[in-house]
Amino acid sequence: MLYFNEMATVKKKKKTDGAEEKILSAARKLFTEKGFDAVKTRDIAKEAGINLALLNYYFRSKENLFVIIMKENMAKFMEVITKIVDNEETSLEQKIEVLVANYIDILSVNPDMPLFVIRNSRIDDQRMKMRGKFMNSYFMEQVQDSIKKGKIENINPANLILNIVGLTIFPFVAHRMFQSANGFTQKEFNELMQERKKLIPKWIEAMLKVK
Amino acid sequence: MLYFNEMATVKKKKKTDGAEEKILSAARKLFTEKGFDAVKTRDIAKEAGINLALLNYYFRSKENLFVIIMKENMAKFMEVITKIVDNEETSLEQKIEVLVANYIDILSVNPDMPLFVIRNSRIDDQRMKMRGKFMNSYFMEQVQDSIKKGKIENINPANLILNIVGLTIFPFVAHRMFQSANGFTQKEFNELMQERKKLIPKWIEAMLKVK
DNA sequence: GTCTATAATTCGATAGAC
DNA sequence: GTCTATCGAATTATAGAC
Numbered sequence: 001m002l003y004f005n006e007m008a009t010v011k012k013k014k015k016t017d018g019a020e021e022k023i024l025s026a027a028r029k030l031f032t033e034k035g036f037d038a039v040k041t042r043d044i045a046k047e048a049g050i051n052l053a054l055l056n057y058y059f060r061s062k063e064n065l066f067v068i069i070m071k072e073n074m075a076k077f078m079e080v081i082t083k084i085v086d087n088e089e090t091s092l093e094q095k096i097e098v099l100v101a102n103y104i105d106i107l108s109v110n111p112d113m114p115l116f117v118i119r120n121s122r123i124d125d126q127r128m129k130m131r132g133k134f135m136n137s138y139f140m141e142q143v144q145d146s147i148k149k150g151k152i153e154n155i156n157p158a159n160l161i162l163n164i165v166g167l168t169i170f171p172f173v174a175h176r177m178f179q180s181a182n183g184f185t186q187k188e189f190n191e192l193m194q195e196r197k198k199l200i201p202k203w204i205e206a207m208l209k210v211k
Numbered sequence: 212m213l214y215f216n217e218m219a220t221v222k223k224k225k226k227t228d229g230a231e232e233k234i235l236s237a238a239r240k241l242f243t244e245k246g247f248d249a250v251k252t253r254d255i256a257k258e259a260g261i262n263l264a265l266l267n268y269y270f271r272s273k274e275n276l277f278v279i280i281m282k283e284n285m286a287k288f289m290e291v292i293t294k295i296v297d298n299e300e301t302s303l304e305q306k307i308e309v310l311v312a313n314y315i316d317i318l319s320v321n322p323d324m325p326l327f328v329i330r331n332s333r334i335d336d337q338r339m340k341m342r343g344k345f346m347n348s349y350f351m352e353q354v355q356d357s358i359k360k361g362k363i364e365n366i367n368p369a370n371l372i373l374n375i376v377g378l379t380i381f382p383f384v385a386h387r388m389f390q391s392a393n394g395f396t397q398k399e400f401n402e403l404m405q406e407r408k409k410l411i412p413k414w415i416e417a418m419l420k421v422k
Numbered sequence: 423g424t425c426t427a428t429a430a431t432t433c434g435a436t437a438g439a440c
Numbered sequence: 441g442t443c444t445a446t447c448g449a450a451t452t453a454t455a456g457a458c
Contacts, residue, residue: 019441035330037248041434051443056435058441115329119246121388135393158393158403159410162382170377173384177332182346182369192369199370199421206417210410230423252452262425267453269423 020058022048024068031069032116036062070120073113076106078133085137092142097201100168104197107172108190114169134161152208163207167200231269233259235279242280243327247273281331284324287317289344296348303353308412311379315408318383319401325383345372363419374418378411 026047030039041062045052059065080102084095107113134140135157143160146152171178171193179189237258241250252273256263270276291313295306318324345351346368354371357363382389382404390400 035246035248037246040432042432052434053436053444054442060435062434118326118385118388119330121391156403156406158395159407162389162407163378163414165385166377166381167374170381170384171373173381174329174376177329178373180332184369192367195367196370196373202421203374203418206421207414210413210417251450253450263452264426264454265424271453273452 019048019050019054022050023055023058023065027065028069028072031066032073032110032112035116035119036066070116073117076110076113077117080106081133085134085139088138092139092146093201093205095139095142096164096204099164100200101197103168104193107169108193111172111175114172118173153211155208160208164200164204167196167203171196230259230261230265233261234266234269234276238276239280239283242277243284243321243323246327246330247277281327284328287321287324288328291317292344296345296350299349303350303357304412304416306350306353307375307415310375311411312408314379315404318380319404322383322386325380329384357419364422366419371415371419375411375415378407378414382407 023044026044027039030043030047041055042052044065045055048055055065059068080099084090084099084102087095090098140157143152143155143157147154171189175189178184179186184192234255237255238250241254241258252266253263255276256266259266266273266276270279291310295301295310295313298306301309351368354363354366354368358365382400386400389395390397395403
């Protein structure tokens with residue numbers, strides 16, 4: 001009986017258990033899956049199991065709620081890059097390995113994230129921060145250094161980035177189409193991605209020897 | 212003066228010159244660029260330079276018009292694959308070369324097409340047709356054959372396809388974000404793609420030697 | 423075939439009771 | 441904090457004149 005008394009004192013106001021968080025979860029799911037325009041505030045309220053008015057009570061507007069979700073997603077993307085790309089302790093090969101592995105792990109749990117970010121890049125006020133993150137990184141210094149030393153062939157940095165990101169992220173961008181086209185289950189798809197985690201760094205390495 | 216007489220007899224009814232086709236063009240442009248929900252029928256009518264009611268006169272509904280554009284885009288994608296992949300006259304290397312070159316040429320003119328197709332794969336009733344197109348093709352026979360003969364390493368066919376398609380198409384999927392993040396002009400981006408047209412087949416070849 | 427005007431619906435947001 | 445009810449704007453679709 002003690003438990004109930006304790007619980008009663010914790011919350012002072014009547015509250016649908018974690019309404020704010022439930023709305024956020026619903027918004028995250030639907031916006032990431034379908035994009036801003038396709039999702040209606042009524043859908044979010046229904047998915048969250050609360051009333052339409054409550055959504056506006058907590059978040060003021062649909063736009064506002066959307067921006068929160070978008071920043072969340074962008075932050076996840078940036079976090080990986082930031083941590084890895086300017087580490088002066090790791091080799092070029094290690095960086096590529098960790099970068100690929102980290103992204104595949106995150107995206108295996110959030111497969112719709114890349115498409116969401118790409119679709120909404122127009123609205124994003126932070127995308128510019130990505131500029132330079134790669135290009136002016138210690139990673140790029142290492143690339144230039146390796147080229148000078150003849151360890152890898154001369155490659156356009158833009159191509160290197162497009163290839164790493166493309167090989168890693170494209171399967172997730174296209175995963176719905178790819179899965180239905182090939183009759184893959186979610187599990188089979190994820191196993192394939194785990195396989196790619198090991199292979200992509202090797203493929204990149206092989207590319208870098210191409211004249 | 213003969214010309215004018217001829218022209219006068221061709222069309223019997225008063226007609227805003229090619230209204231139907233003008234609506235289609237406008238819809239193609241806007242839908243491909245922005246997607247179904249973000250485009251309003253008023254936008255299409257305005258872009259086409261005709262009245263809103265005329266759009267419904269010709270196409271009955273927004274949904275209907277959209278499906279037409281979507282099938283068009285899917286067909287363009289499939290056409291390239293179909294032509295190339297079952298040709299028994301060309302080598303594996305030639306097929307990859309032609310496939311990549313064809314897609315890059317098409318996408319350089321229609322850079323928003325891939326994202327459009329990916330976004331709307333859920334609505335597409337034809338996507339299943341893609342299944343098998345690759346997997347059961349002469350192309351795949353050639354791959355299996357090359358593996359047997361030890362000319363290339365054993366590779367999961369799904370990975371081969373993901374890599375070819377990913378390297379080729381991903382830059383276009385992400386082109387808006389990529390361009391703004393790197394300060395590329397449209398011209399610079401297209402030049403980069405032309406460069407990749409030559410490089411991607413070489414990269415794929417190098418990958419296929421990876422154990 | 424093409425237009426103007428308007429009906430019908432959808433959707434984001436708010437007022438106000440509890 | 442949470443709900444019901446509803447407003448007001450935007451949007452798709454249609455009626456009806458020319």
